[in-house]
Every structure is written in structure tokens, then in C-alpha cells.
Amino acid sequence: MNRDLIEQYAQGGEKLSMAIRGLTREDMLVVPTDPKIGKWTIQQIVIHLMDADLIWAARMKCIIAEDNPTIVGYDESKFAAGLFYDLQDAQVAVQIFDLNRKQFATVLRKLPDSAFTRFGQHNETGRITLEYSVQTMVNHLDHHVKFIHAKRAKMGKEMW
Secondary structure (H helix, E strand, O other): OHHHHHHHHHHHHHHHHHHHHOOOOOHHHOOOOHHOOOOOOOOHHHHHHHHHHHHHHHHHHHHHOOOEEEOOOHHHHHHHOOOOOOHHHHHHHHHHHHHHHHHHHHHHOOHHHHHHHEEEEEEOOOOEEEHHHHHHHHHHHHHHHHHHHHHHHOOOOOOO
């Protein structure tokens, strides 16, 4: 197990906070017109990242604590459509995201390398390990932060 991966995971909240630094609520709600940068607003991305992180943290806890748990998928588009993403507070979501990652990283750091080979059965994709799950969440954030930066650039609000 590459322990640097745990530190990347733990520092994700700072990365997300920096990605939206200086944006107004109006900026967060700009609907993109260029399909190359995605269809969600920055606001929707931030709330999606929080939701996904909380769900994956629960999944990882099950993988750690249970033998071969069932991991249930969800439809992220239905979450975005039905959970009032545009009305939630993005700054609070970033704080929750950050605290969740910092708190759970404490657990990950204490685990022996062998724990990262523990697994669960995802109802859509099959067997997933703890290591795969941590890597997935690191990659997930990076993927969406790229879109946030692209959306900022389209608004003329690049980060310097």
C-alpha cells in the first residue's frame, strides 16, 4: 500500500477549498454552455463531491469492519436532481468534505497494509478493495477539480 495515497486523500479538502476560492454564489451557479466542461454548475460539483465522499467513507468503513460487505451503488444524477444541490451551502459542504477526510484518514493511517486488500462486493461493478476505494476518491476529486478550473476559466475567473 502506497501510504502517500492516504495523505493525498487527507489533503483533499484543502484542494477543493482552493478550487472555489474567490467565487461568488452567482459564480457557483453559472450553468455551463460548453459541453466540453460538463453540464453541472460548480455548486452542483461541490455538493456532489461531498455526497460521494460521505458515501464512499461509509463504504470503506464497511470494508474495514465487515467481511465481504455488499456495497450498494447510487445514481449521482438523481441525487443532484432530487437533493436541492443548488440550495445547499457550498462552503459548508467543503467543510464537511474536509473534516470527513481528515477524520477518516486517522483510521486509514492506523491500518496495516494488509487491511487495504480487504474487499466488498459492489452490486454494479463487483469486487472492490479498500485500496481501490481510497484511490478512487483521490482520482474522483482530481477529476472534478479539473472541471471546476475549466468552468472558472470560461468565466474569466482563473486561479493565479
